[in-house]
Every structure is written in structure tokens, then in C-alpha cells.
Amino acid sequence: MTLLEVSGLRVTYRTEDGPVLAAKDVSFSLGRGEILALVGESGCGKTATAMAIPRLLDDTRATIGGSVLLDGVELTALSERRMRDVRGKDISVVFQEPMTSLNPAFTVGRQIGEVLRQHTGLTRRQVRERVVELLDLVGVPDARRRAGSYPHELSGGMRQRVMIATAVACDPKVLIADEPTTALDVTIQAGVLDVIRDLREQLGTAVILITHDLGVVAEVADRVVVMYSGRHVEHSPTAAVFDRPQHPYTIGLLDALPARAALRGGRRRLTEIPGLVPSPATDPDACQFAPRCPRATAECTAARPALTGADGGDGHLVACYHPGPRRDA
């Protein structure tokens, strides 16, 4: 049975200039120990979708629709009180900015211990020991001393490891990582990704990885969901999305990568996807990529394409009337 079943997830924000639809009917599932990547440009709703699962959005302005089943439990129906028992225990989160995501006034050890005190009955001494273990687990050198230091005394990479240690402290079922490496130097990124992969191996923690970096996807993710303007446009195993991208938008994304362009030889200007991302306030019954899609036909603007199985099988789905690999020369 799949660990996490998200179906028809809708997230709308109330703003002064009218409602903004951050996520529109997003559905996907996550198996135990599986790493799923949510990919898309900035503002495509990937973070909103992920954060809606543990309901970490701003309650005063965001409303969440659709269903989120975790091990058969419908999270959207839980009261805020009950939800608090899920956050940090069953679902935990690692944020993008390690510099500001830790409280500067408390020691690192105390902030990790906090989640343990919240959800487990461990004594103070046991919590201290567990914290040291966790720091070792995520690769923080000299863990016992580091536990007593303050966030500003650690490097960006170290802080992200502390965040991860905090997230996995209670051995959660799902870890949501919101662009965990974006704020780090390239050299440090690899280290953090290794940690996430090792955790999946050792603890069997399922991970939802939010990123706009296809390189990260290729390296760590098992499956991929490509999002465009709040909608999922393509689901596929990682390998399949790179070898046989079905949705024109996915194809456009991949073509824009300089490395791949070089593979195809010749010195040419990098291809780009023409046009602008549509305004999030609109949700027409049409394929919102149509205006920028080389394959757009009347069909595309008439009705929204449903998510259908692509030819490669094994769960490769695409929401397009003219899916398929690149046809042009």
C-alpha cells in the first residue's frame, strides 16, 4: 500500500489583488523509502503543494482542498491539535535557508532535542545522547561538542545537516526537503544529497524533494513529477524523464540545459521556451502551456488534457494531447 496518497490537492491564497491558485488538482503517490522529486520553475506551486501536506501554509490566507492520505489517515480532516502530533513525528521538513531556519538564540543540540521532547518520552539524558547520535548520523564532526554550539558558529552545510538531523530525529515516515541544496555551494551540495540518500537507505524514510535543479533530480530521485503553473504535467521514473520526455514543457526544460545541448553537438544558441509563465490567478479549462507550445493545436485550448499513461508504461503519465519524444529534426 502506498505510504502517501495525494489526490486533487488544491491550494488557493487570498491576496489583496484576488485569489491566487498555487496548486491545481495535484495528485501523486509516494511509496515507503521512495525519493520523489517535484520539479518546476519558480512559482510553479511545487513548494505550496509540498507544504500543504503537513499544512505548514499561512492559515490566515491559504485554503487547502483535495485529499492527503498518510498510511490511510486523511490529514486534511485532522484538527490543528492532532496535526501537531503528525508534524515532526510522521512528516518532517527541511527548509531551503539553513542560515535563518535555526533559532540564533538557542544551541543546536537544544533545537534538535526539542522535537524529541515534543514527541517522545525520553528523559533529558537520553535526549542528549540521541542528539549526539543524530549529529553523527548526518555527518557532523565532533558531534558531542558541536551540540553545545550556536547556529552562527556553524557553516551553511553544517547547519543544513543539523536541520536534517532534527527532521529525522523521530524517524518520520516522510521527509519533505524544500530545495535543501539551493543555498549551498556546489561542493557542499553533494555532501547534503549523500546524507539524504543514506537516510533513505538506513531509515527507509520516504522523501519528497522539491527542486528546480534537474541535476539534483538525476542524482537522487527515484521518480519525478514535473509541474507547470500549479499543475502536474508529467509523472515518470527518473531515467525515463531524461531519456524519453513526453510533455513538450519537459522537453523544453531539458533542451535548455547547456550540458545536454553540447551533447547534441554544434555551437548553437541555447534553446529557450518562448513566452511567459501564465498568471497564477487564472485556471482556464485548457492546457496552460499551449501559448508557448510548438505542438499546440485547437484541441489544446479547447479543454484541459487529462493525465494519461505514456507509451513507456511503468507509471509514466503525461497530460498532453500530443505527447511523445522530440519529433523535429
Place this chain on the structure above:
Amino acid sequence: MRRRTYRAGAATAAALLLASCSTPGSGSAPEASPNTLVVSTPTEPDSLDPTLANTFAARLVFTSFCEKLYDVDSDLKIVPQLAAALPRVSRDGRTMDIVLRRGVRFNDGTPFTAAAVKTTLDRDLTMKASARAGELSAISRVEVRDPTTVRLVLKHPSAPLLAQLADRSGLIMSPTALKRLGADFGTAPVCVGPFKFRDRVSGNEMDFVKSTDYYDADKVRLNGIRYEFITNSSVATANLESGDVDAAEHIDANDAITLRGESGTRVLHSDTIAYQSISINVRPGAGTALSRSAGLRKAFEMSIDRGALNTSVWKSQNVPDCGPLPAQSPLRVRPHCTPYDPAAARALVRKSGVRSPAVQLMVPTGAATQREAQVIQSMAQDVGFKVSVRPIDLVSGLDLARNGKFDAFLEGWSGRVDPDGDTNDIITTGGSNNFSGYSDRTVDSLIARAAATNDDRQRSRLYARAVRRVGEQRPLLYLYHNRWFTGTSAKLHGVVYQPDGIPRFKTAHLAR
């Protein structure tokens, strides 16, 4: 009027006027023992050492614990207190024999003798920074004729000396206490008096308790007196109404009127010897419009309606006058007053050739005086003067006045029993309180001759001529004599309120 003591606070005008305020009256300071009179006075006395004391506030407190050789009655006549009778003065006026009361003891039980009087007077004459030396300057030496008679040998006949012995120079100190405390006598003073000093909390209050050694102890019906220092008259009135104090000395006119309307309180008043005046700088180099032209000074005086000033600012409580001597003074001759005549004043101003002559009226800070200054300002401006009011911190004002750095100064004098005290040193050349820098040989000689004779008829004629001359030259404009008020609780009886503005509580008692 030199009520220096009442302007102690530069920032006055603080609290409010309460209609009626019967708050649960727990005593304001630590619970006073029963049958102890709680009296509020506006300012805190400086030192309680008779030789050094200067402030009027000290005189208010001395009456309770330190009696004098002589005192003043309600008609300003000098009556014996520690002396048995008025002094016998030799025909040439150069010796004065004082016979003392018998069987009197100081509050420390030691006997009150002629030797004690000599010790006190010698100390007043010789001690460094003594405030009494000037007042007793006529004495060349003090002799003890016998245990109850003191002879004062004078350098020259001096009529005002007797009045001085009815003031602070008459306070007699216990020699044993003097030997014990020396210069610190003021911290624990011992004299002859209905009450004796018990304790002093600086800035807050002073406690006195009934003295068993006092010769008139049977007339004293209070167990003690506590003086509390409440600068603001309105607050003192409030405390009186709330029962926190039994008497409030020297309250403002409008507070007195409020109290009259109250059932639980009574108001005693006394037309005192103090007067309010405007000193005008007439020094040659003063460079002000008023200093250059006697005509303008006359116009300035004629622009002031003393009656209207009295009604608007003082609720017609004071006694308008244009001379220094109080109404009760036996030596007083009614001075010729310049009438209030704005038309004539305007003519004089035009005649002076100075277009809207400028006058800067310097005023010590204080709500009542500020209002008074503004009324004078508006009256003078009606006749063509351009008056600016300059409020100033009292000590700075006196400093500027003494150095002649002023134009007009609204400042009076707390007054003295003997006319010499109201004239000498004020209108005589070089006097320390002669702010205007007025110097007139005739006036100087008149005052000197008046001080040197004991013939009252001749003294009053001499003072009258001096006052008339000052009235013509106008270095000083007299406005009114002050009526002072003491509010008391309705239960308080037997308080004697003399024209020297000092209420006596010797025979006071609180009805149950």
C-alpha cells in the same frame, strides 16, 4: 515683597486646588502622637541656630521652641517676653538695662540668667558669618549687672535696637547646649519655649514636644507640634481639608477663599508689615527709559490701578498702600499717594518724547506673581509703555538686581516691626536691598537721624519726610501691604496671629 522664603522652588505652581477632599486621613508622616498639632509651612527653615538663621521660615518655627527678650502684640507694640519689663534707657540713650523674668529655666533644665543672655548676645556679635551682627551693630559691649539684669552699652543711641531684640536678635540660647554643640547648635537647639526640639527629617518635617521646664507650661495644652514643609499652597490647603494637617501657614488668597466656604475649616488672617513693591533701576548708567526720566516713572506709577490689581489678582485681600510702613505702625503718617490717572499718564508718556518707552519687568517665578506682573504689564501698555515680563529664578533675580543689571523688579520686603527695618538698607545709599541704586543725601540723613532718637513723634515726622521724598523721585513704587492667611481646622483654638505674619501656637489646643 522679600518673601524669599516663599519662592524657594524655582518650579512652583505644582499641585491643584481641591474643593473638598475627605480622604481617609491617615497622617501623612509617621503617625503623630495624639494631641500633637501638625502645621504645614511653605518652606523649610535653613538653620535653627538663632545666630545664623536667615529665612522667614525659621522665624515661623522659633516661636514654638525659642522665646525672645521681647515680642510684638497685635498693635505692633513691643511687649516683654523673657524680659520682665521694657528696658530702662539712659537719658543719653547710650546704655540700656534689661531686667529679666525670674524663675525661668531653659528647656534643658538649666537656669535662664543674665549670664546666659550675655553669652548669646556676645556670640551673635562675634561669631563668623553671624546674621545678627548687623542688627546688633549699635552694641559696643554687654555687661551682667546682677543675675537678673543685663546692661547693653551702646556706641550711639539706637531706637531700632529694641525692635531687633523683639526679633531673632532677642532669641536666647542655653549656654550649656552652646558649650556642648558649639557651631552645630542648630542641629539640636535648646532655648526657653513652650515646646522643645525633638527631631528633624530634612526636606520633610520637624518635631517638637511639650517642655516641662517652661515657665508657662500650664498654659500649654498641646503635647507637641510637628512642622511639615509643603511648598504649594493648594496642596497644603488640600491636606488641611483632608485632616492630614491641623493648620496651614501662609496660604494663597484664593485658597483662603475656598477654605472660607468649607465647614470643617477656619481662616485666620493678619494684615502684616510685609509690602509688595517695584524697584526701578535709577543708576546713572542704567540706560533704561525709566531711569532717565522721572516723568516716565511718574507715568508708570499713574498707570497702575492698585485697587483693580488687588481685586483681580488677590481677590481684594491685600491692603493697597504707597508707603513702606504698615497701617498698624504707631510711627506711620499717611503717605501722599499718586492717584491712578491713565489719561495724565498717557500725556506724560507723549510729553517724554520717547515713542512707546520700553520697560522690562523682572519677576521671580511663581503663579501669583506672574499673574500680578501680567496685570501691571497690561495696565502700563494701555498708557503707551511697551512692557516685557521676564520671569526669573529668584536667586538669579536678586543677583542681577544687586548688580544693577535690570530695569524694573517686582519684589517686595517681608517687613520689620521698626520703621528703620523697612527703610534703612532699602532706600539708603549703598543699602544691600537698595536695588534701584537710589542715592539721596537728604533721605540718608533723615533715616540716620530717625534711628538715633528715641522720641517717637520726631521719628515718625522724619520717616514721613523721607517717604514723601522717595514718593516724588520714585526709585521704588509701593503697591500694597500683604494680608496673610493661616488656614486651621475648625477644632483648633487659641492661635495668636500677630501682624509680623507669624502665628503663635503657645496657647493653641485641639477641641475633641
Place this chain on the structure above:
Amino acid sequence: MNNAALENGPSAAADPGAAAPEPVPQWRRTLRRLLRRRMAVAGAVLVLLFLLLALVGPLVTGSQTRLGLTHLLAGPSGAHPLGTDDLGRDVLARITGGARVSLLAGVVSTALALVVGVPLGLAAGYYRGWADSVLMRLTDLVLSFPYLVFAVGMAAILGPSLRNVIIALAVAEVPSVVRIVRGETLVLRSQDFVEAAVADGARDAAVMWREILPNMTNTLIVKATVAIPAGILGEAALSFLGLGVQPPQASWGVMLTSAQQFLSQDPLLAVFPGVAIALTTLGFNLLGDGLRDVLDPRELL
């Protein structure tokens, strides 16, 4: 593995919907956001009223100094809409006269404090080192002196007057101006554009004046909207203690002092000046809050 062009998204072809508006000048945008804040508008109205009262008022109402010895402490009447004070003067005239005094006290003392405080703050923040610590000690010293004691002393030396009150208030305000400007300068000093100006060989004064100062105008504006009401309250307090304005000129503080003596006979006398002070300072505070929100770059939507 780099993440190339994906991050900034395609540009070029114009999206049909959004016609690029021509750039709106900064101050008009600030004004529009300010107007959206109801409280700030209320504040602005109150301040305008106060300015009107101060500038035009005295011309409209009668003389604030003419005495009316016949009708003391009279209640509101036709001739005297707000009644008369303890010397029969028209209270309305004195309120308008007082407004002018308060305006002067508030604005001039703030201006003076800025004129003195800004250069000192710039110097302290820019040069740091011994200059900084000397200035800091001086500001500490002035801050540690209760400004009232300073005012009492000055009133004793020079005689109480509006000029002395303004000086005393300005001196009391300088330390906080110095501290704020210094704080901003320290931050701005380490910014790249300042380093660049220094690298270009610009003289220190030029760097401070043209590079650093313009970047703290918002903070200074907000500081001014706080300092002006503080100045108004300060003047009223000092006049209340008899250290302020010379009679017969009226100041709200002086009016309160004289009203105090007649509280039981005519309580209204104490109400009008108090209300005038409160409304004026409220106006500035509301305006100040609005400006602070609008000018604060980090202001959330």
C-alpha cells in the same frame, strides 16, 4: 551540474495581458500606499489642523493677551467660545497662540537636534575608532543627565524663555539622533556601493553626504515624526514647571499650570489645553506610524 537558464524563465515575447506601465515615481507610490492606511490619513488631518491653527488661528481670534478683569474665569459664551482664563483672557485665542508656540518648540527643536545629531552620527559611524567612542561617551553623558535638570539649570542661568526650552529639548533629542544615524551609518558603511565610492577616491565628507545620508532619509523622516510630538510634550512639561514661555505669551503648558490653580472653580480651563496637546501629538504619532510602515523597505504586503 548547473541549473542554467531555468531559474529566471524565458523573457522576450511580450505576454499579451501585461502592458508594461511606465515607471511610477517612488514618492507617488509611497503616497498612494500611505493614503491606503486610514489611521495615517487621520493623523495627517490632525497635523494639518494643528498647522492651520498655528499659522492662521491667531489672525482670526482676538488678542491672546488682552485682559478682561471684569469677567474672570467666565464659562464658554458668544464672545468667548471657550470661556476666559483667570485674568479674563480669551481661552480660544490663547489656544491658537499656544499652537504656534508648540509648533515652534516641536519643529525647531527637532530640526536643531537633526542638524547637530546627523553629522555627529555620521562621523561616529564612519570613522569609528576613537572618534566613535568619544561621541558615544558624550551621548551617554547627555542621556544620563535628566534633561529636566538641564532645563531647570538653563532657566536659572538665562531666565525661562521659549528659546531656552527649544535648546534644552534639542539637546535632550541629540543623543538619540546620533545613535540612530550612527547605527545606520555602520550598516551602510560596509555596503559595497560605499566601498566603491571610497575606492573611487571620493573625499570622506562626500561619501558621507552623497552616499550614506541619502540612504537613511526614511529613518530620519520617521525619527522626525517621533521627535516633533516629543518636543511638543517636552515644551508643555517645561512650561508646566514654569521654565518655559514668557508671559503674556500663551503656551499650552503655561495654560495648564494656571488652570491647575482653579481646577475646582473652572475645571474646563484645564481640559482645553490638555486636549489640544493630546490631539496634536496623536496626529504626529499616527502619521509617524503610517510613514514608518510605508517607508520600511521590508514592509510585508
Place this chain on the structure above:
Amino acid sequence: MIRYLLRRAGTAVVTLFLASIAVFLGVRALPGDPATVLAGESPTPEAVAAIRQQFGLDQPLPVQYLHYVTQALEGNLGSSTQDKAPVTHILAERLPVTLELTVLAMVVGIAVGMLAGIVAAVRRGTALDYAANAFGLFGLSIPHFWLGLLGIVVFSVHWHVLPASGFVGFADDPAGNLERMVMPVLVLGTGLAAVIMRQTRSSLLGQLSADYVRTARSKGMSGLGQLGHALRNSLTTVTTVVGLQLAGLISGAVITEQIFVIPGFGKLIVDGVSSRNYPVIQGAVLVTVTGYVLVNLLVDVAYAYLDPRLRTAGAPE
């Protein structure tokens, strides 16, 4: 940490030293001096000179200053020119009065201010927030001496609930003391509470939207837990504001003492200036400055404790 505090203590001493010079010279700049006051109603030049000599005022200024400082260091602040009582004794009597007023006002100010600030921030946009804001504006705009006046008119004149003035030692009559302290403390505390409320609200709002609070929420912390995180960080800005406000509190106390006739430091200094009582003015102002400097040191210590970045990365100067 210790090095940081020692440096601050050093600056405090310098400030105190500068203050002693400033008040020493300032007082002598006043026209007239104790001698002119004490020489009484008809001062003769000799009497004035004698008094001046008695107080050592005739000596050159540096000599007087050195004498004053050496005496002061030995705890002898000279004696009042008015009633010859030792200044230390007078200050000892008056200090508890002003201390009680300012400390109570501070406690009320901080308690009410922070509570209102927290409620306004947590319940942003609700009626509570508007009420707290209204209170803040009220506190800032109403001149506190007028507030005192109105208080007296209402509570003393009409309802006779509270005494209008005067002061009673707490030891002597606790009920009477507190009864007389209610209004002055409220009058003085309101302004402080308003400023602290606004500061707490704005800094807390900033902190509540910080990332680490979102992290706390993601760890399953309750609203209260998240508030704890945010509050801890906003305390630093609040403490600095409290430090700054305390200087104003002392001046405010002077006015409040004047209204309610409380024989505290304010009245002592104001009366001292009018009677040119050099030793008392110098003593009182120095104690006030010491008080201010001590408070600032406390604020620095609190600052360093609250913000760990200071402890390791040097002073926030």
C-alpha cells in the same frame, strides 16, 4: 563575555567622571551661589564673603573640584548649605522615595507593555490588536502631567477614592504609602508601557514571520512553543528600548513628584537649584547618573545573555 562587560564598565566610569565635571561646572554657572542665598534678606558683603569662605567657594575651581572628588570617593558628599545635614543623609532619605516611584512605574510599564505587545502581535488584526494599538497611541500622546491632573480631579476631588498628594514611608504605613503611590505610578508607567508595547509588538511581529519559527511549527510545536522562540529573540530589542526609556523615566519622575508633591529626587534637585544648594544638587545628579549608568550596564548584560552572537563575536557597540 567578561572582557565585553569590563569594557562596558570602563565606559560607565568615564561617563560618571564626565558627569561629575559637568554638574560641578554647571552648578557654578548659575548666577548667585549658596552664599548669596544664605546671607539672608539683607546680605552684607562681609557676611557673603565669610559664608563663601566657610564653604570653600573662594578657592580656585580645580582645587574645589579635587576636594569634592576625593571627598566623594570616601563617601562624603559634603553637607547641604541649607540645613547643614550631610548630603548622604538627605539622599538616603529621598532616594527610596524616587526609587519606589520609578521602580514601580518600570514594573508596571514593562509588565503591561510587554503583555499588550505580545497579545497585539499574536492576535494581529483582531480587536485585541486595535485595542492595544489604541492604548499605545493614548500612552504616547497624552501628556502624562495632564493625566496626573485629570486623575487627581476625578479620583481625589470627585470620588475621594485616592489621596491627591503627599508621601508616606512604606515602613510607617504600607496602606497609606501604596494608596498615595497608585496614581503617580500609573501616570509615570503609562508612557513607558505605551512605548514598550509598540516596540514589543513590532519586533515580535518581525520575529514571528522568521524562518526559524516556521521550523518550530514544522517540528509540531504548539502556538505557545513558537511564541517562545520568537519572544526570546525580540527581547533583545525590547531591552535596549527599556534602557533608553529609563533616562526619560527619571525626568518624568521629577514632574510626577511635582504634581503629587512627593519628596523625591526630582523635587530635591529642583528645590536645590533654586536655593543654589551645590552639594545637594551635585550629590543628587551624580546618584541619578550612577543609576542611569548602572541600568545601562544591566541592559548590556541582559543584551549579551539574550543574544549569544554577542557573547562570542564581540560587542554590538
